Amino acid sequence: MLQVSANDIDLEPVLKYTIVSGNNDNAFVINRQTGLLSVARALDYERLSSYQLTIQVLRASAVIVWLLRVDLDAVEYAPPQFSVGTL
Numbered sequence: 001m002l003q004v005s006a007n008d009i010d011l012e013p014v015l016k017y018t019i020v021s022g023n024n025d026n027a028f029v030i031n032r033q034t035g036l037l038s039v040a041r042a043l044d045y046e047r048l049s050s051y052q053l054t055i056q057v058l059r060a061s062a063v064i065v066w067l068l069r070v071d072l073d074a075v076e077y078a079p080p081q082f083s084v085g086t087l
Helices: none
Strands: 016-020 026-031 036-039 050-059 062-071
Touching: 016 036, 026 050
Parallel strands: none
Antiparallel strands: 016 050, 026 036, 050 062
């Protein structure tokens, strides 16, 4: 998870967060009110090793845009190895 945040000098700002591009297969979700960005499903390095998200924050009269790059690392899963010995 990642918290995306913006500040406004108004006492009660109304900010709306959205992912506007780069969200291949809807891999990520963002809470429109809080900006909390989460992974929506398991990510597959073999299929796609990097995401470049464009995140937008809307206020009544302004737009803020962030570019966020998410790089995945390959994880190799080796089968467990057992040795057989005599007692």
